[in-house]
Amino acid sequence: MSLQSRIHDVYPKLTPSEKQIADYLIAQSDAVCSCSVQKLAQDCGSSAPTIVRFSRLLGYSGFPALKMDVMLEKRNETMDETHDIVENESASHLIRTIYRHRLNTLEKARELLDGDTVEAAAEAIEKAGAVYLCGNGTVCLDFVQKLCQIGIRAIYTAEQQILMASLNSLQENDVLIAISYTGEAESVLGPARIAKEKKALVIGISQLGKTSLKHLADLMLFVPMEANMNRGGAIASRDSSLFVCDAVYLSLVSKNLTENKKKLEMVKNRMDQE
Structure with a gap:
């Protein structure tokens, strides 16, 4: 499950300071791959312990795991082909949609x-x-x-x-x-x-x-x-x-x-x- 998806799932319940970290991670995901926790904290106006706690809130063991996930994601980006169903959609297209949706859901659950x-x-x-x-x-x-x-x-x-x-x-x-x-x-x-x-x-x-x-x-x-x-x-x-x-x-x-x-x-x- 991508960092962006994890942030999306928890974003409504984040505090203002956590949202500040989340916004920076989404906007500057490329920079995350090469920065230390101290540098990230400085860039987004937070502290290193807060970054570590935020990483754990997203389900990671710590910031290094978050950072590794971002690097792997950059290497293996794939398109999400699921979408909202529309009126009078053909059964054959719905079958493909449901199949892709289930695969996508289970892959995120596995991660x-x-x-x-x-x-x-x-x-x-x-x-x-x-x-x-x-x-x-x-x-x-x-x-x-x-x-x-x-x-x-x-x-x-x-x-x-x-x-x-x-x-x-x-x-x-x-x-x-x-x-x-x-x-x-x-x-x-x-x-x-x-x-x-x-x-x-x-x-x-x-x-x-x-x-x-x-x-x-x-x-x-x-x-x-x-x-x-x-x-x-x-x-x-x-x-x-x-x-x-x-x-x-x-x-x-x-x-x-x-x-x-x-x-x-x-x-x-x-x-x-x-």
């Missing part, structure tokens, strides 16, 4: 996904007494089914009142997976607050930026924001969130591959008998 955080999430789920899920229904249903198939005690309901009641059983060694594209949905923030009160671990999945969910989560996995296609946000949220959950699931499966293969085979055999 945002941090391997260490994925492994940490998988390890936490493996050790949890129970895993509760809340948020995007399609994604939660898919993930809870996969977790149950490998013997993880996973709990999800689309009924908010039942979900809140079930959280009375939440224990300190449990995990809550909160999935919200905006990171601001109260249906996700409410359970996350309860989990924090009960000292359970919270794994958040939302778009990049300073969201309320990010402040509540112990581990954050980010998805990109899309706004260049009708229902683009909903499409990107579903596709990229499924991708993130699949990455965590496969990391979890691989930790005990032989045993988990046996469990999956047993599930398949039971389904074949029905």
